[in-house]
Amino acid sequence: MRAAVVVFPGSNCDRDLAVAFREAGCQVEMVWHKDTSLPEGIDIVGIPGGFSFGDYLRCGAIAANSPICAEVKAHAERGGFVLGICNGFQVLTETGLLPGALLRNAGLKYICRTVPLIVGTSDSVYTSGYEAGQGIDIPIAHHDGNYTASNDMVAQLADEDRIAFRYGDNPNGSTGDIAGILSANRRVLGMMPHPERAADERLGGTDGKAMFASIAGALAAA
Amino acid sequence: MKARVHVMLKDGVLDPQGEAVRHALGGLGFDGVENVRQGKVIELDLADGTTEDSVREMCEKLLANTVIESYRIEMS
Numbered sequence: 001m002r003a004a005v006v007v008f009p010g011s012n013c014d015r016d017l018a019v020a021f022r023e024a025g026c027q028v029e030m031v032w033h034k035d036t037s038l039p040e041g042i043d044i045v046g047i048p049g050g051f052s053f054g055d056y057l058r059c060g061a062i063a064a065n066s067p068i069c070a071e072v073k074a075h076a077e078r079g080g081f082v083l084g085i086c087n088g089f090q091v092l093t094e095t096g097l098l099p100g101a102l103l104r105n106a107g108l109k110y111i112c113r114t115v116p117l118i119v120g121t122s123d124s125v126y127t128s129g130y131e132a133g134q135g136i137d138i139p140i141a142h143h144d145g146n147y148t149a150s151n152d153m154v155a156q157l158a159d160e161d162r163i164a165f166r167y168g169d170n171p172n173g174s175t176g177d178i179a180g181i182l183s184a185n186r187r188v189l190g191m192m193p194h195p196e197r198a199a200d201e202r203l204g205g206t207d208g209k210a211m212f213a214s215i216a217g218a219l220a221a222a
Numbered sequence: 223m224k225a226r227v228h229v230m231l232k233d234g235v236l237d238p239q240g241e242a243v244r245h246a247l248g249g250l251g252f253d254g255v256e257n258v259r260q261g262k263v264i265e266l267d268l269a270d271g272t273t274e275d276s277v278r279e280m281c282e283k284l285l286a287n288t289v290i291e292s293y294r295i296e297m298s
Binding site: 057058061065093094099100101103104105106107108146148149173 | 231235236238239242283284285287289290
């Protein structure tokens, strides 16, 4: 199974994400933001954390309009898998692949610590290694992680079982404690917490490992 | 010619930065500041003949995120 990790100027979790995919058994290729095509046969695209384009204008806004993002969008529209973490989640909302937006944290501070999450659904390739309702500990590191969407959209996400993760103890003011959401076809996941930073004991936690293992398992079988 | 684009968070979207500014003004002794909303102004130098419609398209595509922000265009 093959993964591509997109690199923007200012990405800083791209290599961590590549390592997590590789450890799970994926073949990984790095893709530059100016590239105009994804490598042939890519199953999943990872959009990493960081501060693409210095967070200028809005977090993820410039990246969402980069040449590679048109390809990522086309990949998602063909039914391809896309995982956006932290800045990657911001990019996915800016492209419109996921609904809502990420605002400045309610407490205004940049927050970098491990937080408890509650798995919202096990019905996706990303979360099938967890039980719905399971508690896991995953690091967050963001200034703009305060998820917002209209009340109707939040109700729809809940009705359609698309809330992948909720915060156990809301750190940033996110509506409905939302930490991660799925697209309508359940193939695009955006989340603020960093599972790739919790995928190796040497990094201090392994609760994120099941995500990469289940992605690799599901896509290898497909 | 120039265009000036004002981008603001929509009414009803919580503005934590504006709230912090309001709090700080209160701390400086300015009473009676009931609400602060912080936005941004973007100035564009444009080739003559650029239409307001094309500036509107710039706003929709990039300058504002219309999920959370509204914008207003001044052409001059």
